[in-house]
Amino acid sequence: MTTSAPLAPPVPADGPVPGTGHAPSHHGELLQGVFLDAGGRPCAGLVTLPLAGPGTRADFTPRPGTPPDAVTVLPGDRSKAARAARLAVAVCAGRTGRPARGGTLRLTGTVPLGLGMGSSTSDVLAAVRAVADAYGLRLDPGTTARLAVRAERASDPLMLDARPVLFAQREGRVLEVLGPALPPLLVVGCLLGDGAPVDTLALPAPTPTEAELRAYADLRDRLRRALAEGDAALLGRVATASARRAQRLLGHREFEPLVALARRTGAVGVQISHSGSVAGVLHDPAVPGAAARADATRRALDAHRIPYTRTFTAGPPTPAALQGIHAVRRPWTEKACSLH
Known part of the structure; x- marks a missing residue:
């Protein structure tokens, strides 16, 4: 250092x-x-x-x-x-x-x-x-x-x-430094649990079994490979698996509907805050029609009454077809997101 x-x-x-x-x-x-x-x-x-x-x-x-x-x-x-x-x-x-x-x-x-x-x-x-x-x-x-x-x-x-x-x-x-960069991602953000704040430090300290340590090691290996190969689909599967494991503590009732609507709208997976309520539906911007799929995701969130927050990109520079899409967002307000 x-x-x-x-x-x-x-x-x-x-x-x-x-x-x-x-x-x-x-x-x-x-x-x-x-x-x-x-x-x-x-x-x-x-x-x-x-x-x-x-x-x-x-x-x-x-x-x-x-x-x-x-x-x-x-x-x-x-x-x-x-x-x-x-x-x-x-x-x-x-x-x-x-x-x-x-x-x-x-x-x-x-x-x-x-x-x-x-x-x-x-x-x-x-x-x-x-x-x-x-x-x-x-x-x-x-x-x-x-x-x-x-x-x-x-x-x-x-x-x-x-x-x-x-x-x-x-x-x-x-x-570990897992790789030089994330693969390109298009993320449609939302809130679970009605946006209720979570006291991070109040959550139980993890005490994993040997089987859980092996499962986390496998997810780590798969994420490392996803970054090395620029594989957004594999990254999405890792993020979804990690998010699902976290539901044993968080128990968001909207989680499985979120996974289902992500599948229907052609997303590669979902990610969440493991100690909060923010979540995102992950799309691969390299696949044609990504912007339309993001729009479909927002409509599906509204249909399920899951508060939508913003759409943004992560990873390397955004493809030309998606330039400016990160500006599509709703303000973080109590009315829109149940924030206090």
């Missing part, structure tokens, strides 16, 4: 400056379960589906004479981001030799809360980056991941680059 690199000449100790940080969100997972690490130890791990769209901006304003643990956060309920800012202040002060100061952290963004889109990680990551920016630093991904896990106990891999990775979310480390 690289070390922190200064972004600008050191700021005098008596002249603190504000810092700004940004972080994305995601659209749930393609795979989540328990996997063996390089040492043969079982670890909870996940592979997220990137989403270019909702994100968080953080602005950190240091206050001279303020104790380092005195961080005020706005909105006031974002305690994990405040904790992350305090941890980042200690790290950045230690690396620069500048005073450790508290201050005000202001968060703004469009990531829906409690749906399994990484809202807390987005807040935490933006906060860490804002503090680092105030100290003239850019923290490396490994340091950022460790701070995120300390702040929220489990973190999504939003601090990493776009390569699909199997990430140990409770340890803040990469178990």
